[in-house]
Amino acid sequence: MGRRNSKGGGKRFGCVTVAAVFLFIGFIASLFDDSEATTSTRPPVATSSPTTPSPTTEPGSPTTPSPTTPEPTTPEPGPSPSATPTEDAVTLEEIIDGDTIRTSAGTVRIIGIDTPERGECGYFDARDEIAAVLALGDQVFLELPNKQNDEDRYGRLIRYVTTVDGIDIGLMQLEAGHAVARYDSHDGYPKHPREAEYHAAQIATSAPDGSVIADTCEHVEYVEPDEDDAWWTQYGSCSKLKKNTVGHPTGPFNVNDPAEEEIYNWFQYGTGYSGDGDGDGLACE
Known part of the structure; x- marks a missing residue:
């Protein structure tokens, strides 16, 4: 009598165990289904950098215009040269x-x-x-x-x-x-x-x-100058000499040249003007 009971209880225990296993498997499967459903309905994540939304301007509040690069303009013509x-x-x-x-x-x-x-x-x-x-x-x-x-x-x-x-x-x-x-x-x-x-x-x-x-x-x-006078004595300065229109030499005259020494002395010392102003030995340069 005691053995029959033991066998019947083992059968019941086995059935319960099998049922529990199936329930556990079903529970796990339902968890995976929920996870996939949640993943498929989640909005995609943006890959670009987040942007800062423009501030909302309330009615009646002053607005600050965004800076813009001014377009080049043609300058107005100035006054004509004097x-x-x-x-x-x-x-x-x-x-x-x-x-x-x-x-x-x-x-x-x-x-x-x-x-x-x-x-x-x-x-x-x-x-x-x-x-x-x-x-x-x-x-x-x-x-x-x-x-x-x-x-x-x-x-x-x-x-x-x-x-x-x-x-x-x-x-x-x-x-x-x-x-x-x-x-x-x-x-x-x-x-x-x-x-x-x-x-x-x-x-x-x-x-x-x-x-x-x-x-x-x-x-x-x-x-008119005297013909016996040296031709250069008719000129009171180198400036006058250089204006002559009769072909007289206009210089310069070298103090170290015997042919020009007397002429040099006249324009350097005889006229009252220093014909050799820079002292280089040449008069009426």
């Missing part, structure tokens, strides 16, 4: 003679004219003509035309000189009879733009030795 060469404005410091002044930029030789030298008739008249329109400290305009030398052999600036009122000093001297038109293409120098106008305005004349006979000095008699 006809007056204001970039060459300088201050008058001294009136040396009728064709030469000293300025804050240096000594200036006026282009295209020649006035009487110191000691000649008309010297003071020519100098005073400039003083009548310019005072020391006044501003003047200097202009160097194209293709003109910047300086002469003496280091003086070669320029047109114009007052702030537009007066061309060179033309003024010619029209007043204090100057002759000179040192231009007629004499082997570069042609300047106002050359024709200057020659047309000339009233004064030139003496045979090249000196200027001002309009107010026509009464002064020109004295």
Whole structure:
């Protein structure tokens, strides 16, 4: 009797065990199904860097415009260049003679004219003509035309000189009879733009030795040099010598050359002007 019970209980236990195993397997399977379902419905993860959302502007609040790169614009045209060469404005410091002044930029030789030298008739008249329109400290305009030398052999600036009122000093001297038109293409120098106008305005004349006979000095008699005098003694300076139109040598004259020593001494010591200003043994360079 006791054995029958033992066998029946073993059968029941085995059935229960098998059922439990099936239930456990089903439970595990349901877990995998839920996991796959959860994975398949999860939204994909973004692979790019997270972006910061733009702040929401509430109604009525001021907005700050985003910075933008300005587009290039065509500049408005400026004023036309002035006809007056204001970039060459300088201050008058001294009136040396009728064709030469000293300025804050240096000594200036006026282009295209020649006035009487110191000691000649008309010297003071020519100098005073400039003083009548310019005072020391006044501003003047200097202009160097194209293709003109910047300086002469003496280091003086070669320029047109114009007052702030537009007066061309060179033309003024010619029209007043204090100057002759000179040192231009007629004499082997570069042609300047106002050359024709200057020659047309000339009233004064030139003496045979090249000196200027001002309009107010026509009464002064020109004295021909004595034939017995050395030819160079008729010239009171190297400047006058270089203006001669009769073919006399214009220098330089070497103190160490016996044929030129006497000429050198005349221009260095006999005229009152130092013809060899730099002391290199050559006069009238």
